[in-house]
Amino acid sequence: MFFRLALKSLLSRKGSVILTILAISVSVFVMLGVEHIRQQTRENFSNTVSGVDLVVGARTGSLNLLLYSVFRIGNPTNNIQWHTYEKIASNPKVDWAVPMSLGDSHKGYRVLGTTTDYFKHFSYGAKRKLMFESGKPFDDVFDVVLGYEVAKRLNYQLGDRLVLAHGVAATSFSQHDDNPFQVSGILEPTGTPVDQTLHVSLQGIEAIHLNWQQGVNMNRAGRIPKPDPAALKALTPESITAFMLGLKSRMAVFRVQRDINNYRAEPLMAILPGVALSELWQMMSVLEDTLRFVSALVLLAALMGLASMLIASIRERQPEMTLLRVIGASPWYLVLLIELETLLISLSACVLGVLSLFAILNGFEEVLAASFGLRISTDLLTLTNPILLGLVVGSSLLVTAFAAMMAVLRSRAGR
Amino acid sequence: MSVILNNLCFSYPGADTATLEIDHWQVDSGDAVFLQGQSGAGKSTLLNLISGVLSGATGEISVLGQRLDAMSGSQRDRFRANHIGYVFQQFNLVPYLDALDNIRLANRFSSRQQSPERPVSEIQALLDDLQLSEADWSKPASRLSIGQQQRVAIARALVNQPEVLIADEPTSSLDQENRDNFMQVLMERVGRDRITLIFVSHDRTLEHHFKRVERLSDINRAGGR
Numbered sequence: 058m059f060f061r062l063a064l065k066s067l068l069s070r071k072g073s074v075i076l077t078i079l080a081i082s083v084s085v086f087v088m089l090g091v092e093h094i095r096q097q098t099r100e101n102f103s104n105t106v107s108g109v110d111l112v113v114g115a116r117t118g119s120l121n122l123l124l125y126s127v128f129r130i131g132n133p134t135n136n137i138q139w140h141t142y143e144k145i146a147s148n149p150k151v152d153w154a155v156p157m158s159l160g161d162s163h164k165g166y167r168v169l170g171t172t173t174d175y176f177k178h179f180s181y182g183a184k185r186k187l188m189f190e191s192g193k194p195f196d197d198v199f200d201v202v203l204g205y206e207v208a209k210r211l212n213y214q215l216g217d218r219l220v221l222a223h224g225v226a227a228t229s230f231s232q233h234d235d236n237p238f239q240v241s242g243i244l245e246p247t248g249t250p251v252d253q254t255l256h257v258s259l260q261g262i263e264a265i266h267l268n269w270q271q272g273v274n275m276n277r278a279g280r281i282p283k284p285d286p287a288a289l290k291a292l293t294p295e296s297i298t299a300f301m302l303g304l305k306s307r308m309a310v311f312r313v314q315r316d317i318n319n320y321r322a323e324p325l326m327a328i329l330p331g332v333a334l335s336e337l338w339q340m341m342s343v344l345e346d347t348l349r350f351v352s353a354l355v356l357l358a359a360l361m362g363l364a365s366m367l368i369a370s371i372r373e374r375q376p377e378m379t380l381l382r383v384i385g386a387s388p389w390y391l392v393l394l395i396e397l398e399t400l401l402i403s404l405s406a407c408v409l410g411v412l413s414l415f416a417i418l419n420g421f422e423e424v425l426a427a428s429f430g431l432r433i434s435t436d437l438l439t440l441t442n443p444i445l446l447g448l449v450v451g452s453s454l455l456v457t458a459f460a461a462m463m464a465v466l467r468s469r470a471g472r
Numbered sequence: 473m474s475v476i477l478n479n480l481c482f483s484y485p486g487a488d489t490a491t492l493e494i495d496h497w498q499v500d501s502g503d504a505v506f507l508q509g510q511s512g513a514g515k516s517t518l519l520n521l522i523s524g525v526l527s528g529a530t531g532e533i534s535v536l537g538q539r540l541d542a543m544s545g546s547q548r549d550r551f552r553a554n555h556i557g558y559v560f561q562q563f564n565l566v567p568y569l570d571a572l573d574n575i576r577l578a579n580r581f582s583s584r585q586q587s588p589e590r591p592v593s594e595i596q597a598l599l600d601d602l603q604l605s606e607a608d609w610s611k612p613a614s615r616l617s618i619g620q621q622q623r624v625a626i627a628r629a630l631v632n633q634p635e636v637l638i639a640d641e642p643t644s645s646l647d648q649e650n651r652d653n654f655m656q657v658l659m660e661r662v663g664r665d666r667i668t669l670i671f672v673s674h675d676r677t678l679e680h681h682f683k684r685v686e687r688l689s690d691i692n693r694a695g696g697r
Binding site for chain 2: 380382
């Protein structure tokens with residue numbers, strides 16, 4: 058009878074109850090959404106690179122190395138000699154090594170010179186490998202593989218030709234226009250800086266810089282004949298910007314790191330990308346705190362809405378409360394009745410909010426990844442979500458308790 | 473003796489003057505008393521004190537030989553559910569429950585303590601007796617006419633077989649025809665079950681239904697609020 062009374066009471070006020078449920082579920086939706094995106098951003102961020110044990114570059118700050126090698130932000134302080142790379146890559150503890158050569162760009166997107174091993178070994182997220190949306194890795198010296206965003210924003214198709222620019226500025230006055238590249242492959246979206254990168258072979262990078270001195274193309278003078286393609290394929294770089302290492306055993310990470318940091322012939326530095334990433338994330342904690350603050354405000358707004366609805370409805374139900382008291386209901390009975398109604402409202406609002414968030418995340422997963430580079434998992438079963446939902450239900454019960462006490466006190470004072 | 477008041481004095485919190493001051497007043501078992509008073513004379517206050525909804529008065533309030541003024545809040549709630557029926561001018565029923573559920577709810581509150589729950593058939597018989605047609609039993613109370621609501625209210629007040637029935641202006645919102653009908657049904661039930669009735673109204677045309685008629689202004693020295 059108790060439950061039936063609460064249910065019938067709610068049903069008799071369908072309109073306002075449904076509005077309240079909608080209002081709270083929207084808040085729950087926004088709150089969980091913001092919180093989920095916060096966690097996912099963090100996760101995405103710390104998974105920008107995975108499966109790489111060490112990143113090695115010229116000696117600098119660890120963040121700087123991380124920024125230019127992984128995020129393609131900023132500039133390297135110095136290059137590494139090619140024979141140094143070969144020496145470290147041949148270390149028996151090293152499983153694989155992928156060289157990286159940076160410094161050129163195309164319409165503001167950075168160009169990465171590397172080997173085809175990059176597509177084999179680089180992974181992001183939960184050890185996800187790079188996948189080709191179309192085409193294949195570069196094969197010819199003048200082949201280029203585009204990140205998803207580059208291809209989409211600049212509207213490139215397989216087989217299109219494009220010209221790289223010297224330097225990393227968005228507008229460059231020195232173009233490598235005597236050696237255009239052909240698109241051989243386009244990668245799937247990853248939600249990492251890979252999407253904004255053009256990948257070419259190390260030989261390609263060397264070839265376009267042949268006969269350049271101090272950033273000026275000497276070929277222009279027409280003094281030097283073009284080398285033949287076979288010779289281009291055999292080019293070996295003198296230096297590279299950085300390289301990634303995968304070790305045979307992760308146990309050896311610190312050992313190899315120390316060896317590299319103590320390398321005599323050249324000042325080198327090796328970082329663990331995971332550690333550097335979390336250091337970088339900590340610097341961005343302002344962003345995280347802001348998102349948290351937004352979640353908190355949304356929750357507060359939702360609770361205030363709930364409170365005002367409850368207080369209004371209780372005022373409206375004063376005669377009913379007095380009546381129940383007169384026919385023998387104890388004050389506790391009334392409080393529990395109102396609490397049960399609130400519980401039903403807030404629980405159904407939570408269910409509705411979670412379900413719609415789930416539906417929207419599922420429905421827009423691909424859209425988010427493609428247009429914002431956001432890889433959001435649809436897994437809502439994190440530890441914080443039940444806590445947040447509990448907070449919504451708990452505080453609505455608390456707010457109601459005050460309103461209910463008020464109603465009971467009034468019903469005591471007669472009509 | 474059903475109701476005894478001795479040296480009763482009550483004032484609302486924050487009020488300067490007392491609302492009620494009654495030296496002595498009593499109602500015998502089985503009596504039907506018509507208590508007449510203008511609005512604002514303290515009628516509802518007196519009834520709320522006798523039913524134990526309101527507390528905080530000084531002096532003695534005894535109902536059925538028990539001191540209400542000595543009881544705790546929950547004791548008074550239980551006592552009221554078991555022994556006192558109450559009919560108001562309006563808002564007698566939970567609007568979203570049907571007639572049957574309204575009566576069953578009142579029954580539930582008392583049966584948890586004492587008498588066993590009454591079977592639905594008995595409640596139906598009671599409604600039948602109060603001239604409420606079967607088609608209206610399962611309508612939400614808010615969809616019944618005022619006259620029907622007041623008759624369901626009698627059934628609700630009587631379902632726990634109370635010894636005392638308190639009626640606070642129960643006919644004020646009824647038209648002439650419904651009023652006569654209500655009074656007839658009420659007096660018949662009260663007379664048959666020998667229930668003590670305290671009937672409060674400003675309407676002196678109802679006096680002829682009662683043997684004992686009193687003016688609140690005669691017994692209340694404070695003169696209401």
